[in-house]
Amino acid sequence: MKKLENDFSESDIYHMRLALDQAKKGLGRTSPNPCVGAVIVKDEKIISRGYHKKAGGPHAEIHALRKAGEQTAGSTIYVTLEPCNHTAKTPPCSHAVVAAGIKRVVVGMKDPNPLVNGSGNTYLLEHGLEVLSGVLEKECIEINRPFIKHISTGRPFVVMKAGMSLDGKLNYQAGVPGKMTGEKSHRRLHELRNTLDAILVGSGTVIADNPSLTTRFVKNGRDPVRVILDSTLSLSLESKVLHLKSSAPTIIFCSASSDKTKLEILSKMNGVLVQTVSYKTGEGLSLDEILMYLGKMGICSLLVEGGTAIHSSFLKNALVDRVMLFVAPLFAGTTGTGLLRDFPVKGRDQALMLKNMVYEQYGDDILVQGDF
16 A cells, blocks of 8 residues: 555545545534544445534544444544544544444544543554544644634634725725625635634624625525624614524624613514623724633634724734635725724734735635635
């Protein structure tokens, strides 16, 4: 069997990619759990596949073991994340793997959850199984960056997204909606919403655009939790986000000094939650409190769609993990709203610099993506 970089065989890499394909089916549906995929192979033939579908349900290994039935003895299981070794809402997967007679376990990445953190692999080794770890580790880590951020900090992984012109404008006239990017970028945005837990905007965006903040154009798509920052509860009670038939709630964060009557009305609306957080003049609502609140709700990933004040605040406070800018091939002129405000930079050496850059084309637009 041919060996490749890091002494992993072509077969191990091939089957781990299949397990990754399984894991990706759970994107946006497993929080606060990770996305995990599993493939069971015997005599170089795939006998079953499985993935973690939702928190509280069977893990990927269990789905694959159940499908394989009595064929598991002497087989190899490929799993993108180290099997758990503790009892939570479900029994330990490591124990189930041993009981099924699996002889070899190929793992993508170690589980950073303090309740696991290597103990799953150790249990398997102690019971005589062969364990190979680190196969396609980078790819396995990438699909679970939200889980890793959440389990290590209690906060969601933050993705800052914007559609903008070549001259950095979000619209053509301040406060007036205007289409900037094309249809393919629009559809890519909805694919993104489908895989992230929550979406956040400021009240200015709601007032100007009256958006639904739902997921469309995606087969079997699901809506993200909608998060609105509105320090003074200025949004209209007729706003679309307050009258949706959606399985996801709308959360409004405001200051404690907000209009008590309006706060009470909003609190009684179906699917709407209102939460007060600290507020400082010139700084706005406490983003730290908001992110911790969302993290406690089990939200692992957050799409920040703006507008200008929101983008600026998140960047100033170093709260952004990933940036995704859809850039249209046009100049919007001088009357529109820019991506940032009150964000002076003296030179390149002091500028916020992205890494792990990726460039993709959607129609005439370019998606510029990078991480901090």
